[in-house]
Amino acid sequence: MLLLLAVLPGLFWDAAPDTAPALKxxxxxxxxxxxxxVGAWKAVDGISVRPADLDGATKLLAPLVNxxxxxxxxxxxPWVIANGWKFIRRPDDRYYYDVAGKQxxxxxxxxxxxxxxxxxxxxxxxxxxxxxxLHFLAGVPGDPLPAVADIGYIDDxxxxxxxxxxxxxxxxxxxxxxxxxxxxLKLNVQLGSRDYPLADAKNPGTMAHQVRYxxxxxKRSLRIYGSPVVVARLTGSGDHxxxxxxxxAGAARKxxxxxxxxxxxxxxxxxxxxxxxxxxxxxxxxxxxxxxFTLPELKMYAVVDLSR
Amino acid sequence: MDRRIFLQVAAAAPLTASPADQxxxxxVSAYKPAAQPGxxxxxxxxxxxxxxxxxxxxxxxxxxxxxVKRMIAxxxxxxxxxxxxxxxxxxxxxxNDVVGIKINCSGAPxxxxxxxxxxAIAESLIAVGVPAKQIYVYERFQNQLQSVDYPKxxxxxxxxxxAETSRSSILGYDPKTYVETSFFGExxxxxxxxxxxxxxxxxxxxxxxxxxxxxxGVTGCLKNVAYGNYSNVARSHSFEKTNTLTxxxxxxxxxxxxxRVVLNIMDGLRGxxxxxxxxxxxxxxxxxxxxxxxxDPVAMDHMLIDVIEEKRKAEGAVSIWDRSMxxxxxxxxxxxxxxxxxxxxxxxxAGKLGLGVYDKERIRxxxxxx
Numbered sequence: 001m002l003l004l005l006a007v008l009p010g011l012f013w014d015a016a017p018d019t020a021p022a023l024k025x026x027x028x029x030x031x032x033x034x035x036x037x038v039g040a041w042k043a044v045d046g047i048s049v050r051p052a053d054l055d056g057a058t059k060l061l062a063p064l065v066n067x068x069x070x071x072x073x074x075x076x077x078p079w080v081i082a083n084g085w086k087f088i089r090r091p092d093d094r095y096y097y098d099v100a101g102k103q104x105x106x107x108x109x110x111x112x113x114x115x116x117x118x119x120x121x122x123x124x125x126x127x128x129x130x131x132x133x134l135h136f137l138a139g140v141p142g143d144p145l146p147a148v149a150d151i152g153y154i155d156d157x158x159x160x161x162x163x164x165x166x167x168x169x170x171x172x173x174x175x176x177x178x179x180x181x182x183x184x185l186k187l188n189v190q191l192g193s194r195d196y197p198l199a200d201a202k203n204p205g206t207m208a209h210q211v212r213y214x215x216x217x218x219k220r221s222l223r224i225y226g227s228p229v230v231v232a233r234l235t236g237s238g239d240h241x242x243x244x245x246x247x248x249a250g251a252a253r254k255x256x257x258x259x260x261x262x263x264x265x266x267x268x269x270x271x272x273x274x275x276x277x278x279x280x281x282x283x284x285x286x287x288x289x290x291x292x293f294t295l296p297e298l299k300m301y302a303v304v305d306l307s308r
Numbered sequence: 309m310d311r312r313i314f315l316q317v318a319a320a321a322p323l324t325a326s327p328a329d330q331x332x333x334x335x336v337s338a339y340k341p342a343a344q345p346g347x348x349x350x351x352x353x354x355x356x357x358x359x360x361x362x363x364x365x366x367x368x369x370x371x372x373x374x375x376v377k378r379m380i381a382x383x384x385x386x387x388x389x390x391x392x393x394x395x396x397x398x399x400x401x402x403x404n405d406v407v408g409i410k411i412n413c414s415g416a417p418x419x420x421x422x423x424x425x426x427x428a429i430a431e432s433l434i435a436v437g438v439p440a441k442q443i444y445v446y447e448r449f450q451n452q453l454q455s456v457d458y459p460k461x462x463x464x465x466x467x468x469x470x471a472e473t474s475r476s477s478i479l480g481y482d483p484k485t486y487v488e489t490s491f492f493g494e495x496x497x498x499x500x501x502x503x504x505x506x507x508x509x510x511x512x513x514x515x516x517x518x519x520x521x522x523x524x525g526v527t528g529c530l531k532n533v534a535y536g537n538y539s540n541v542a543r544s545h546s547f548e549k550t551n552t553l554t555x556x557x558x559x560x561x562x563x564x565x566x567x568r569v570v571l572n573i574m575d576g577l578r579g580x581x582x583x584x585x586x587x588x589x590x591x592x593x594x595x596x597x598x599x600x601x602x603x604d605p606v607a608m609d610h611m612l613i614d615v616i617e618e619k620r621k622a623e624g625a626v627s628i629w630d631r632s633m634x635x636x637x638x639x640x641x642x643x644x645x646x647x648x649x650x651x652x653x654x655x656x657x658a659g660k661l662g663l664g665v666y667d668k669e670r671i672r673x674x675x676x677x678x
Contacts (some may be wrong), residue, residue, distance in 0.1 A: 077494070171495055209493045217490075217497065225496045226478040256477030259498075283483045294483055 003103035008137055009111040011130060012052055012096060012119035020044045026131030032119055057094040060086065060118065063106045065229045065249040077228045080248045084231065087114035088147075088177065089155060096121060102251035102300075103131035107276065109301035111181045113233045115242035133301070136274040140303050143242045148221050148234040149176035151211060154190040161191055161199050167208035172224050172232050173215065187215045201269055208270055225259035230298060234262070236306075241266065243304040251298030259283075259294050266291045268305035273302040331551050334488040335562045336467060337508065340624055342567035346512070347533075347560065349603025350386060350399070353665035353672055355611050358383040359598040361678040363474060364577045366595045371577060373424040373461075375678065376599075380573065382429050382676055383601035393659075396436050400570045401511055402439030408509040409445045410569075412517050412532050413452035419587040420456050420516040425599070426462030427577045429513055440465030448472055448536060469538070471502045481539045482506040487559055491543055491551045499538040502567060512569045512607070518576035518596055519584040520616045522640065524552040525628045525652025528612040529572040529584045529605030530663070534559035545648055548636050553651040557658030560605070566663070572608055574600040581619040582643045589641060594619055606664025607671045609655040628652050 013023065013031045017040050023031065024046060033041050033054035041049040064207050066079040086095070095118040097107040104126035111118035122130055151168070153175045155161050168175055181188035189211055191201045201207045217223065222234050222243070233244040241262060264288050273279055273295075281293040281304070295302060344350065358379040364371050381393035388396040401407060409429055409624030411421035430443055443466045447453040450470035458468060481500035490497045505512070518530035523545035524531055533543040534556040541559070544551040561564065576599060582592040596615060602608050616628060625643035626635055628650045637645045661665035 160380055212493075223495075225498050227476070228495065257476050257479040259478060259483050282479075285484070292483065294478070 004151065007115040007117050007142070009108045009116070009118045009120055011127075011134075012054065014121070017041050017044045019124075020047055022127055023047060023131075026127035027135055028127060028131045037165070054096050054119065054121070057096045057119070058086065058090075059248075060095050060097045060107070061160060062097065062099045062103050063110050063246075063248055064251060078249075080170045080231060081230055082166070082170055082231050082248060083110060084114060084169040084233065085162060087111075087116050088165065088169070088175075089162060091116065095119070096147075099126060101125045102129045105133035105274070106246070106248070106250050106300055108133045108137060110246055112140075115143070115245060115300070119236070133274055136272075136301075140272050143235055145236045145240065145242060147174070147176055148241065149174050150177035150186045150215055150221050151175035151217060152185040153234040154178060154186040154188070156191060157203070158191075158197070160204070160255040162205040163208045164191065164201055164211075167204040168211060171208050171212065172220075172222055172230060173211055174209065174221055174234055185242060187211070187218050189214075219263075221263045223261040227255045227258050227298075230255060230258050232260075239308045241306040243306065245295065245298055245302045245304070247298045247300050250298070254297050254299040257294055257296050258298060259292065260304075261290050261292045262306060263290050266308055268307045269293070270305045271295075271302060272304075273298075275299045276302065327365070330369055331489045331491055333554075333558050335486075336488065337485045337563045338503075339485065339564035339567070341563055343565040346570035346603065347566050347605055348607075348662075348664040351492050351603045353604055353607050353644040353670045354387065354602055355604070355607050355671060355673045356383045356386045356447065356676065357598055357611070358386075358601070358676045358678060361597060362678075363597045363599075364595055369578065371422050371424040372426070376422070376424045376577075377428045377431075379599050379678055380425070380432065380601070382678060383573075383599055384432075386602055386674055386676055387603075393432065397432050397436045400513075401433055401436055401437075401438060404442075405438060405510045406431050406442045406508055407438055407444070408504065408512040408568075409443065410514045410532060410536055411445060411447050411453075411458075412527075412536060412585075413447050413449070413456055414585045415517065415519065415587040416452050418590075418593065418641075419517055419519060419578055419580050419585075420452075421517060421575050422577055423456055423458050423461035424664040425573065425577070426458060426515060427463075429573060430462050430466050433513075434463055441467070442506060443569070444468065444469045444509065446470065446502070448502070448539075449475065453474075453534075456493065457556070469504055470523050478539060480504070485562075485564075487538065487555075487562055487583075489555070491555075492546055494543050496540055496543075499540045499559065502537050505537050505568065506564055509568055511567075514569050514572045516572070516574050517585075518574055518579040518598075518600075518612060520581050520592075520620075520628060521584045522646050523550045523648040523651065524556060525650035526609060526612050526616055526655070528574060528609040528655075530556050530560050530655060530658050533565055533569050533605070537565055541562060548633070548648050549639060550648050550651060553657055554652050556584065556654045557661045557663060560658060561661045561663055569605070570603065572600075572602055572605050574608060574612065576600060577614070579619070581616055581623065582625060583640045583646075592643070604664035606655055606659040606666050608664075609658075610666055610668065610671060611673060613655060615654050630670070646657060 521527035
């Protein structure tokens with residue numbers, strides 16, 4: 001039954017029905033098409049069609065890593081382009097990606113990780129990787145659990161605030177939006193307050209560091225070691241957690257191992273990994289505070305369920 | 309984030325991003341120190357320097373392998389007082405040991421632990437009864453290791469091992485043994501020791517080169533066992549002012565590294581006196597034609613500092629102790645320009661951690677000529 005609850009992204013395809021063989025070759029059996037093409041597509045066997053309109057939908061950035069080697073920066077950290085903060089800010093908006101090639105797969109995984117039914121407009125080269133990813137995602141049980149948050153963030157809706165959220169997502173600082181400080185959380189953040197002056201927020205990276213400092217690393221529900229291009233999302237509560245791991249460089253290269261630390265004791269685990277047959281977690285440890293494990297490789301996307 | 313803004317964060321956030329000169333370290337290791345840790349070992353403050361004009365041809369850079377063997381044997385017996393080299397080696401290595409030879413290939417192919425030196429060490433280990441299959445010649449990066457033809461010089465059966473078969477892979481490192489710190493607010497705060505070191509080796513013979521280093525001042529015994537055995541270390545020198553002063557000694561002093569490094573043989577046949585640890589500019593190479601041998605990495609690295617300083621002085625270059633920002637810049641083809649403020653004080657710092665003797669009056673340097 002849980003399978004039915006999974007929120008899947010889908011392909012937005014505005015080409016003519018004579019492209020159906022390419023879709024079928026990629027294993028794609030469901031598409032969204034412009035309303036004007038629905039009639040023509042209805043005649044095609046083996047492809048389920050629904051109408052969609054991108055007007056009014058929010059276009060997302062292509063998820064990727066820009067290494068910006070030509071620029072001198074204060075850290076060697078690559079620039080991760082992620083859309084997670086947009087999903088957190090407006091989870092009910094309609095979204096679409098306009099991506100090509102293997103980025104279609106990463107886009108689908110990113111949307112799935114945030115349970116957002118985004119549409120993905122792709123070129124022909126993107127069909128095969130997208131089809132494979134959608135097939136993988138369809139096999140992952142749904143996850144209706146809420147996001148785990150260490151931080152309550154009061155979002156004023158400004159672009160500046162959005163960029164601070166973006167940096168927190170990229171730095172794996174787990175937060176949720178609150179209207180007022182929530183004492184049940186480890187930390188509450190409001191731009192313009194004494195601890196988070198607006199002047200500092202003009203550099204969102206600085207602000208994200210401030211938030212991390214005030215939270216402290218020991219209290220972070222999630223730590224990722226070994227790669228600066230992996231962004232995680234953690235959902236769940238109590239006895240069950242789900243960890244989504246996205247390799248934002250995944251369209252170009254896999255990550256050879258990341259170490260994950262999750263607060264809490266979880267003796268059991270189950271791994272789903274796209275294009276990762278035979279891979280299992282390594283060096284799994286549970287101590288009195290945290291659970292740690294190594295994922296030996298991450299091509300693009302993995303889901304780890306943890307339970308007590 | 310630019311440098312200035314970062315430092316503001318660092319000053320405001322000492323726990324996650326310590327001020328650049330006051331990092332806080334957390335050492336996580338289940339390994340207990342040996343009854344007598346390898347560093348400083350049984351010969352604190354003692355350094356043997358063996359020099360030979362015939363050790364290397366400066367025109368061709370061809371190493372005289374037979375002379376190198378004699379230099380190592382002479383140095384070993386001078387260190388221990390034994391008359392036979394085998395007896396000297398047997399003080400450090402038993403036949404049941406699994407021995408790592410920690411080489412340095414960061415400047416390869418021009419500057420690296422000479423395969424003739426490494427081969428002679430492996431033969432010495434076999435001579436005291438260690439099976440070849442229990443010997444590992446190792447380095448962190450496979451591409452660097454493979455850039456030198458070590459197999460040609462090694463006895464059959466000796467293993468070659470690299471921690472990172474692909475760059476930045478963490479799989480060759482022990483997830484349970486690490487030093488944790490945040491220098492600049494980096495999110496990955498752990499530097500893990502190589503699995504080979506913690507899980508397989510019982511002894512390590514350290515074979516650094518004789519080199520200046522743009523960040524740490526010199527890269528000798530201490531840096532080769534520190535940055536050469538742990539992951540994620542380049543983060544210490546991301547900016548002009550680095551954290552090499554304290555990081556090198558901290559890593560070297562952590563178990564099991566401290567206990568297992570029982571001998572240092574510094575390959576000074578060739579050297580680099582500027583723009584190290586690489587050797588992209590031939591004009592900064594020189595030929596000290598020497599090996600240094602000892603168990604005390606601090607004393608040996610103090611001698612290394614002297615060699616580099618003497619050479620730089622002869623070349624009219626500023627001291628590695630110079631801290632003027634006017635000598636910091638990108639174009640280090642000028643020997644008075646460096647990418648970083650060097651931290652040769654890391655050697656004395658390691659001495660304060662108990663890794664050896666820094667005080668020159670307590671260092672006994674024995675110079676032998678072959």
